[in-house]
Amino acid sequence: MNPYKRSHAIVLASAIFAILFATAEITFAQKAPFRLCVSVEFMKQCEDMLAAVPNSNVKCVSTVDKIDCITKISKDEADFAPLEPEEMWVAHRFVKEGFIVISEVRWAEFENRNFRYEPVAVVRKSSGIKSISDLAGRKSCHTGFGRNAGWKIPFSHLMDKDQLPKLCDGINAPTTEKDLFAISNYFKEVCAPGAWVPEKDKDLELKKKYPNLCQLCENPSLCSRDDKHGGYEGALKCLTQKGADIAWTKMDAVISYFKLDSQPIAGTEDYHFLCWDGSSMPLNLNNTCSWAKRPWKAYLSSSRLSSADIGDLQTAITALRNKGNDLPAGDQKLPDWMRNVLEISNEPPRKLNQTDVIFHFETHVAKLTTPISYLSVGKNYSVTIEKPSCATGSSIKFCVKNDLEKSKCLSLQLAAAGRRVLPKVDCVLAETDLECIQKVGNGQADLVNLSPKDSDWAQRNYDLVPVLSEVEWNHNKDDIGPYRYAIAVIKSSDPQDYKNISALQGKKSCHGSIRSLAGWNAPLAKLRDLNLIGGPTCGLTIQMSQFFGNQSCVPGAKDVAIPTRMPWLPTKNLCSICAGDGPLAGQAFTPDTVCKDDSSERYFGAEGALQCLLDGVGDVAFIDHVELHGKILASGDMKATDFKLLCTNGSTMSNLTNYQACNWGKIPSNQILTRSGDEWEVKREDVRLTLLKISDTLGPGGKAVGVLKLFGPYFGNNDFLFKDTSIGLCDYKSVPEFKSLISDFDYCTTSTAPSLFSSFSILIFSCVALIMARFS
Template sequence: MSRGVVLVVLALLAVARSDSPPKTFTMCVPEIYEQDCVKMMQESTSKGIPISCVTGRDRLECIEKVGKNEADVVAVDPEDMYLAAKSKLAAEAGYNVVEQVRTKEEPDEPYRYEAVCVIHKDLEIYDVHGLHGLKSCHTGVGRNVGYKIPITKLTEMNVLGDIHNPEFSARENELKALSSLFSKGCLVGKWSPEPSINARLKETYSNMCALCEKPEVCDYPDNYSGYEGALRCLSMNGGDVAWTKVIYVKRFFGLPVGRGSKTTATKDPSDYRYFCPDGTKVPIDAVTKPCTWAARPWQGYMTNGKVKNIDGIQKELTELGEVGEKENANWWKHILLLDEKTLAVKTAPVAPEEHLTNAKYLDVIERNSGAVERTARWCVWGDRSPKKCQALARAAYSRDARPQLECVQKNSRTECLEAIRDDAADFALIEASSVKQAIENFKVKPIVAESFGMGQTKFSEKPAVAVVKKNSPIKSLADLKGKKSCHRYWQEDYAGWIAPVSALLHAKLVKSEEEVSDFFAASCAPGAPIKSKLCEQCAGNAESNDDSIITATKCQPNHAEAFSGKGALKCLAQDKGDVAFVPLTDVYKLRESIYKINMINIIHKNIIIIPK
């Protein structure tokens, strides 16, 4: 009797388990895609695919959250896999790549693309040192199969010359080495983002442009650039070797690709060979496996070691991809990294470092040129900046930024400027409003300016503008006297405070900065003294509907204040002010906002000229 009861109970438990809802996996997404993830949860849940989301600052923070078991899965690039492999959390996290984003054309290929070297079949070359003096065809500067991979592998084989000369930049070290190895080449692209340096490099190492369609330009578009262009350079323009990828070799020579059919051959493949890293040659045909120099892994989805139901998460990711494609959803593209040419393919779990090593791609990411000991010392200050700097340094290194960033921590902007002056740091990021003072007091010089898109000047400056509504009687700065004003921030903000104050002083409408608060009837200038007129029009965190929170956040120089930053235009739109002082770039962004551009009128462009 008792045994029968036990059997019944066990049977009921089994039924309960089979009817229990599937586990809800949690995906970490960069915070810019938070709304996409909400939409994904809604659409997937309606299809019986449960998933939840957490957000991270970016993909790097998401990798950390997966490592800490705060999320189950994150979509990653190969460079993100590298970050996971080298993370302090790696050993404990037990990261695994469990599914890959592959093309529908090649769903069975283990890698996104494989780098190969193609030569004429009768070329007399018997080892990699025989490359010296040959004519070389490349996809383009900075690209993987035509630049990074050959440089990495040939350096390891002691074929390339010195790439660590401290007198040259990392890029020039590489160009110099290639120019010395090959007699001629075609290597198009921007050799430097600075036009004068780009021109100097192409003049100095001009032999690496000699095989291009337009050697004097040596830039895109060029008939002998890119994956197929490198093969044209080899077969039609006198090249001896071409660096490209397998799929383009197959297309060029009319061989089957993936599950597809043959294409029309441009040249006879029997006249060419794959040149292998060990010096051997391999036929180019439909049956012989190519010898590769390295491969770039597919993008994929990475979990931690605590996710035991691998089949479950693979099934869910695959189904999510199918739902997203059917709906052509933004989250399908932004979060799952899929498009109409790709699909999610489940694979055997593999640790990211093992995956990169198997692809012979780990050393490509870690490739280092220029002075080995040289770093770019970035000076930062504040509580959060050091951690941000360190995160950026890791991410930048994985994505080929050389020399490696080193974070130097100081207590203030002034201390950082002193450190640059005294050669204890190389650079710092400062607001435009502080540039003139930095140049005069610390003998530093600007080297890079932030680009702001629509509304910026040709010098990447953000013009400061005064904005009023279309029906406003205000036509000039003088008309602003006695009106209510909305400012991005108080004092250190260029467009919101420095520019309008300077304009009022220049127009002799005020005698000093202190008079500005009396020039206007009332204002919102977040960061100003809370009891001053400059805070009267501020709203605080109005969305909280909590008087204590509104009081605590009113006129604070952060996003808690509804009218801070871009919120200055909201202040204008809600009739809390008659004029808003903002950068012109904010005005252009109104096109994506509920505060339509036809509601406003710009009365004063370029309130003050930014010092050149």
């Protein structure tokens, strides 16, 4: 062979070998899987998904909520997640250049439609409305208060077109009422059914104040969400049957109501579309002119992805969807992981025999499709988020106690803004509850969330006022409110026959904290009510200590801050069985930790009080039902079979869920406080209504419950912003009167003295109590 040809062949063979080797490397190299954000509660379903599609090249990353997911994608700790348009807006606000939209989740029956729905305005031709400015003083029909197509979209754009702003300034009122005032004065008659605010009494009050906003409803006195002139087609009935001038609804409803896709009903020609730019078009399938088009839910990813990565990820999503379609779970439903992990569904309002489909953007298009560009294509949908109501320069300033709590507060700020809750939330950092109380008192902050005892103290010393209470979890859904049940717990192995509660006398007691109503005030109140202890406040604590044989652990009883307010406490006796940081009572490694009002004391808090029982140090523990069930037993660190309830009649119950029948009284839950004074009346109402709206939207059962975990642990940290075990907020006025539970025992008064005590004998008793406390 010619040497030149031989060398050429060798080079060619080497090149081919190199290509084959490189190809082999690519083929056999394991590419890092794409990381999908999954809520921690659905991680098991994600495992089911990966088991069903083992070669999906996807793995799941546990996230607390959608805000956490957006954070993880921005930090390269996750790669993609399904988000609603409102969460995409949050992502844009979070890191403007950090995200891209790669795919949409479309309903199968509308898979060729670029938008989920198109809000439209239908006008009666005889009304003479020929421009946007002609709408003032007209009769207007709406799908419902606060709904997208019939409320938020038209009014955000009317705000944007300067039709309403001047009216907003016509009243000094909370933001919600400013909106109602402006709209009430803009339109002559309206049907705006539904709850205007989450609170029923306030809702009724506002509807009586602005009756013209319900005047076109079928039942103006109720103006409820299910009014026949509400909803997409109901707004059109309002237009055609009540002589209204304009109806705000969506295109699908117009097609269905007027039968535009078959034989239009008689009178269709009497109506036309009013377009966003003020022009008009006849009602037909080809002349849609929407005010804003709601985008589909979509998969958001990181802008770090290359075009090749985008294509691979889109392929992986399709593979998961296709496999899910092949795995029916009965009754034509999809596997749970399709609905909860990929957020693809065939449930109503979709048809049961059809499944959501994935529409992928071309990779080069996806690289340019940022969240804000995605939202802006449909006639500026972002405007409906950014200008949903009357503009307000004020904000609701939440006082937080550390940087981590501020982080959750800032997440709340974004989540609330994405769901159009106004005024916006701001976060003010302090170091302690006392500093927060002071900042609210001097106007640097607007609200602080406090325990009932701290709330009482803030009201007495800083003139703050409670406006809301947290709603507590309960096994019985019919008994949920702003309270907990105080309970007494003994070991299940306790052989004592408690024929009545006096049998507790001489037993050793565990109380969790002197700041705990369930651990301290409730047993004091019950023992007094049963006449087992008595006399003035200053002596009750001494008598209770003696009732339990001077062998108790009440963490905080010796703390400097407490004796300043309760110098009569027999601290030695109330701390006699505490353990500090030691393994058992009297064996603290650090003596100063004994009886401390924090976790350095082994028997601090509800869990510590139960540990006091398990260690055999105490005989009875006083805690509340929420701490027992919502935290301690739920964590699995302690077993329900180790304990039983002790009732105030001396009976016991092994079923720990019977606390409604076996308790030591109700105690109030945490309270939201703000400034008092007439000059702060509007701000107080804004605080109250804004937080109620946030709870209603982001809390359990809300439309955006998965966006932010409003209640519950925050990255392993407890009770940030609200108590972990709370499930909502309610108006403070609905809270039963608990004040005496605090005032009778936390302040040296004579309100609990028997009538036979003269003021002189009370004074002597108090002095003796103080002397005894000093030497105890």
